[in-house]
Amino acid sequence: MARELKLMKGNEAIAQAMIASGTDGYFGYPITPQSEVMETLMAEKPWETTGMVVLQAESEVSSINMVYGGAATGKKVATSSSSPGISLMQEGLTYLAGAEIPCVIVNVMRGGPGLGTIQPSQSDYFQSVKGGGHGDYQLYTLAPASVQEMYDFVFDAWDIAFKYRNPVLILSDGAIGQCMEKLYTRDNIARWTEEERRQHAPWGTWGKPAARGHNIITSLELESARQEVFNHKLQAKYAEMKEKEVRYETINCEDADYIFVAYGSSSRIAMKAMQMAREKGIKVGLFRLITLFPFPTKQLAEVAKRVKGILCVEMSAGQMIEDVRLATECNVKTEHFGRFGGIIPTPTEVLEALENKIIK
Amino acid sequence: MANKDIEARRQELLNDGYTEVYTKTKVLTDAVMHYCPGCGHGTTHRLIAEVIDEMGIQDKTVGVSPVGCSVLAYNYFDVDFQEAAHGRAPAVATAIKRLNPECYVFTYQGDGDLAAIGTAETIHAANRGENITMIFVNNGIYGMTGGQMAPTTLVGMRSATTPYGRRVDLNGYPLRMTELLATLPGTYYVTRQSVQNPGAVRKAKAAIRKAFENQKLGKGLSFVEILSNCNSGWKMTPVAANKWMEDNMMPNYPIGDIKVDGKIAEGITAERLVLDHPLTVMQ
Amino acid sequence: MTEEIIIAGFGGQGVLSMGKILAYSGVMQNKEVSWMPSYGPEMRGGTANVSVIISDERISSPIINQFDTAIILNQQSLDKFEASVKPGGYLIYDPNGITHEPTRKDINIYKIAATAKAQELGISKVFNMVVLGGFLKLKPIVDKQYIHEGLEHSLPQRHWNLIPQNEEAIEIGKGIIEAVQTL
Numbered sequence: 001m002a003r004e005l006k007l008m009k010g011n012e013a014i015a016q017a018m019i020a021s022g023t024d025g026y027f028g029y030p031i032t033p034q035s036e037v038m039e040t041l042m043a044e045k046p047w048e049t050t051g052m053v054v055l056q057a058e059s060e061v062s063s064i065n066m067v068y069g070g071a072a073t074g075k076k077v078a079t080s081s082s083s084p085g086i087s088l089m090q091e092g093l094t095y096l097a098g099a100e101i102p103c104v105i106v107n108v109m110r111g112g113p114g115l116g117t118i119q120p121s122q123s124d125y126f127q128s129v130k131g132g133g134h135g136d137y138q139l140y141t142l143a144p145a146s147v148q149e150m151y152d153f154v155f156d157a158w159d160i161a162f163k164y165r166n167p168v169l170i171l172s173d174g175a176i177g178q179c180m181e182k183l184y185t186r187d188n189i190a191r192w193t194e195e196e197r198r199q200h201a202p203w204g205t206w207g208k209p210a211a212r213g214h215n216i217i218t219s220l221e222l223e224s225a226r227q228e229v230f231n232h233k234l235q236a237k238y239a240e241m242k243e244k245e246v247r248y249e250t251i252n253c254e255d256a257d258y259i260f261v262a263y264g265s266s267s268r269i270a271m272k273a274m275q276m277a278r279e280k281g282i283k284v285g286l287f288r289l290i291t292l293f294p295f296p297t298k299q300l301a302e303v304a305k306r307v308k309g310i311l312c313v314e315m316s317a318g319q320m321i322e323d324v325r326l327a328t329e330c331n332v333k334t335e336h337f338g339r340f341g342g343i344i345p346t347p348t349e350v351l352e353a354l355e356n357k358i359i360k
Numbered sequence: 361m362a363n364k365d366i367e368a369r370r371q372e373l374l375n376d377g378y379t380e381v382y383t384k385t386k387v388l389t390d391a392v393m394h395y396c397p398g399c400g401h402g403t404t405h406r407l408i409a410e411v412i413d414e415m416g417i418q419d420k421t422v423g424v425s426p427v428g429c430s431v432l433a434y435n436y437f438d439v440d441f442q443e444a445a446h447g448r449a450p451a452v453a454t455a456i457k458r459l460n461p462e463c464y465v466f467t468y469q470g471d472g473d474l475a476a477i478g479t480a481e482t483i484h485a486a487n488r489g490e491n492i493t494m495i496f497v498n499n500g501i502y503g504m505t506g507g508q509m510a511p512t513t514l515v516g517m518r519s520a521t522t523p524y525g526r527r528v529d530l531n532g533y534p535l536r537m538t539e540l541l542a543t544l545p546g547t548y549y550v551t552r553q554s555v556q557n558p559g560a561v562r563k564a565k566a567a568i569r570k571a572f573e574n575q576k577l578g579k580g581l582s583f584v585e586i587l588s589n590c591n592s593g594w595k596m597t598p599v600a601a602n603k604w605m606e607d608n609m610m611p612n613y614p615i616g617d618i619k620v621d622g623k624i625a626e627g628i629t630a631e632r633l634v635l636d637h638p639l640t641v642m643q
Numbered sequence: 644m645t646e647e648i649i650i651a652g653f654g655g656q657g658v659l660s661m662g663k664i665l666a667y668s669g670v671m672q673n674k675e676v677s678w679m680p681s682y683g684p685e686m687r688g689g690t691a692n693v694s695v696i697i698s699d700e701r702i703s704s705p706i707i708n709q710f711d712t713a714i715i716l717n718q719q720s721l722d723k724f725e726a727s728v729k730p731g732g733y734l735i736y737d738p739n740g741i742t743h744e745p746t747r748k749d750i751n752i753y754k755i756a757a758t759a760k761a762q763e764l765g766i767s768k769v770f771n772m773v774v775l776g777g778f779l780k781l782k783p784i785v786d787k788q789y790i791h792e793g794l795e796h797s798l799p800q801r802h803w804n805l806i807p808q809n810e811e812a813i814e815i816g817k818g819i820i821e822a823v824q825t826l
Contacts, residue, residue: 062454068442179677182675182676205440208421208440214434220443268704269706347707
């Protein structure tokens with residue numbers, strides 16, 4: 001697909017971006033509200049055009065392990081799912097992080113716990129940035145807030161994944177997944193050639209040439225001393241991400257007395273609430289997180305110095321607020337407002353929460 | 361002896377006029393295997409390595425090891441290797457092969473990995489007819505974790521979690537994964553072999569060779585079960601364990617081809633596929 | 644200009660596609676747009692609704708609870724969304740199956756007998772375009788030529804032969820919408 005203006009759902013944008021960004025393989029399992037990702041890929045038949053492999057697995061457990069297998073050969077392999085399916089993938093995610101395999105995972109969140117609802121939610125924040133699976137690992141986590149970002153972040157995710165040899169999570173939700181918006185598509189990037197694959201992933205398992213030793217992809221290390229060294233290496237990588245790869249957006253924060261902190265669809269609702277507040281003469285700004293890990297700790301702390309209060313808006317019982325309070329060291333009045341279980345807060349509710357919880 | 365000493369001694373013997381009749385294949389590394397003496401894993405590794413060597417596919421082969429005794433298989437094969445999460449090797453292998461169809465891909469799994477926690481991945485990889493080779497080592501027990509009951513543990517057989525013998529009313533029946541997979545249209549070659557004596561080893565090697573050759577044909581999944589003793593888990597000497605395997609495992613898990621070239625093998629009747637499980641008495 | 648619309652009715656009435664055609668027409672006219680559906684089991688046999696926003700500026704939230712216009716195609720939707728129309732806004736409804744008429748006094752109310760008209764003309768398949776025509780008569784926020792382009796982008800190419808029929812239906816809708824209450 002050449003550069004074009006389209007109207008598209010967030011989920012379709014993910015699928016189109018996978019094709020356009022030269023993704024080699026997608027393995028998935030149907031779950032609402034993200035099934036359009038695989039449906040779009042199957043309808044587009046990219047195996048006939050770019051050569052991309054698309055396969056419906058028997059479970060999310062299998063699809064993440066297919067990602068592990070395929071991505072370990074140094075190819076660009078992705079999956080997508082929604083909250084309950086992502087829970088099933090946690091074992092695979094910690095293996096991927098532990099074996100340092102670049103890949104892209106999309107979570108189009110829905111309400112929980114358990115089977116929960118199929119409506120949008122943001123209650124997987126802890127799962128995404130505080131572990132999820134076992135062991136000390138991090139997923140680079142991007143939170144798109146529009147259909148355009150759903151598309152663009154797939155491209156960005158590949159860059160980060162291979163730069164750091166780390167899985168990248170695109171954490172979206174049912175609202176952005178199901179919503180249609182304008183989208184500017186990009187020119188297709190060709191899938192890597194054999195030479196490019198070898199150059200980007202010299203560690204990959206594609207068959208050992210006589211000239212090199214065998215490549216082994218594993219997360220097992222029986223020697224504790226070596227495992228500790230490896231953990232230090234992972235931590236150094238995460239520290240470098242914190243230093244270099246933080247992304248966020250500030251809107252009207254310069255003169256703001258109060259700010260909303262939000263990501264994904266909540267940031268859109270908060271933006272509307274901010275506009276409504278400004279119409280009433282309340283100086284409100286929006287600090288939108290784009291990366292959830294690495295969290296923009298320093299940048300938020302800087303903005304927080306100038307404001308009287310912070311309202312965290314998240315479709316959860318209050319998860320992101322913990323990182324906000326850590327960033328500001330609780331120096332500013334900070335409260336949470338959210339609806340959960342699949343209920344989307346209205347801009348009016350968000351503004352009322354600011355007035356009642358922070359300004360009063 | 362260090363590896364360089366072994367090589368020096370080898371040269372010395374050759375110089376003295378000895379003829380080399382058997383040597384370790386180059387597809388096995390020089391790493392010292394951790395398997396118990398007398399266990400079937402070592403022999404099975406060697407057979408796979410020889411087949412890879414003889415077919416000249418070392419540079420195109422990717423193996424997938426399981427969780428279990430053979431978790432470290434990647435240290436022993438000099439080919440690219442991935443270590444999968446418990447039971448997930450068929451899913452891992454599926455994607456390796458789909459994305460790298462020019463590669464020869466095999467999984468190496470035990471009975472706990474393949475027939476318990478990985479049942480879904482195994483059945484669905486087989487049912488999709490993934491063009492891969494699966495090697496399934498069945499010793500009726502969880503070796504690595506200390507001898508607990510596996511799905512393949514025989515009725516009456518003792519293990520760490522069936523200390524008075526497996527009871528059908530409590531634990532159900534032994535699972536014949538190989539017979540089950542033979543009934544799926546996605547499998548092309550399904551066989552059960554063993555490695556307890558030279559005759560059995562020769563047949564097992566022919567089966568493994570066929571299973572790798574089949575990847576060239578692209579007709580579906582090849583599945584080779586290898587019966588092995590677990591002498592330490594069974595608490596027997598290796599020789600006694602092999603005898604016990606022949607007397608007790610083989611009536612439950614008969615040796616031979618079950619499906620060849622996509623068709624149920626000659627002599628395999630419906631009765632054969634659904635054999636009763638005789639009660640085994642373990643001293 | 645920002646127009647925030649809810650279209651609501653039964654699944655199968657073409658609610659989502661009407662919204663999509665409107666939104667795509669907005670895209671073609673270089674407006675900012677969003678299309679946010681209800682989804683999941685709600686869609687199967689029950690009610691379906693979609694919020695469409697068309698604006699000259701960057702759209703903040705695609706999820707809204709107050710609407711400039713509500714286009715209502717069954718009683719459940721009327722019960723649910725009448726209260727969500729902004730004071731001074733518009734409520735358009737098809738009287739087919741409506742037993743309790745809208746009661747708000749602070750909004751403009753219009754009636755469009757699209758179901759009856761489409762049946763009469765044997766064009767039930769493009770019933771939703773009749774309704775869209777009624778809306779565009781009151782709120783001409785997208786030009787005719789862009790509606791044509793919106794149809795082209797929304798329909799698969801094999802159905803492009805149906806575009807003239809869709810456009811005709813829009814014109815019919817413009818002709819039959821009638822005021823019940825205007826402010």
